[in-house]
Amino acid sequence: MSRLKKFLVTTLIGGFVVLLPLAIFVLLIKLIINLVAGLLAPISNLLKNEIDLQVPDAVISIIAFTIVILLCFAIGLFVRTRFGQNSLHYFERTYLLRLPLYGVIKETVQQFTGAKKMPFTDVVLVDVFSNGTRMTGFITDEHPSGNFTVFVPTGPNPTNGFIFHVTKEQVFRLDSDIRTDDAMRTIIGVGVGSSSVMDF
Secondary structure (H helix, E strand, O other): OHHHHHHHHHHHHHHHHHHHHHHHHHHHHHHHHHHHHHHHHHHHHHHHHHOOOOOOHHHHHHHHHHHHHHHHHHHHHHHOOHHHHHHHHHHHHHOHHHOOOHHHHHHHHHHHHOOOOOOOOOEEEEOOOOOOOOEEEEEEEEOOOOOEEEEEEOOOOOOOEEEEEEOHHHEEEOOOOOOHHHHHHHHHOOOOOHHHHOOO
16 A cells, blocks of 8 residues: 555656646746737737727737747847847846846756756766765866865755765766766756666
């Protein structure tokens, strides 16, 4: 009975973890489209009142979606230029990075989508306290003595973590095929998917 209960709970949590990022993405897109549609409402009301032209809500939604796509493309095109990059960095430093959680959200999205390369490449398991408990870590420096400096991120926010200076005996290297991005996803997912990425 306990095995069935464990199976049901872990399966339910697994499905929830898969659906949650998708739900957040859909909600954000819907929020942006509704915002643009709200901005278009005065124009729709003007057409309705002045020339008695009924504009269906579906048409407004399609127009709003098109505007969002064109806006994303225009911003992407703008930040590809040197002037655009400098302007974005200035705007971020001056305003956006002062907003609560903006920096965390930006780092997480960039790492999760692969838009930002990680400053370290070797994924390892590290026994920090030499008690058999292994943590997911990334080698950030290798010393002439053969010892290592390892960064151990915290989940679900991998931009925070701990820096440990450990001996080579405390570090367990994983398969070289394991990518940093895959390991980061298990940290963001608070361990979900670790068995397929870190088979040890």
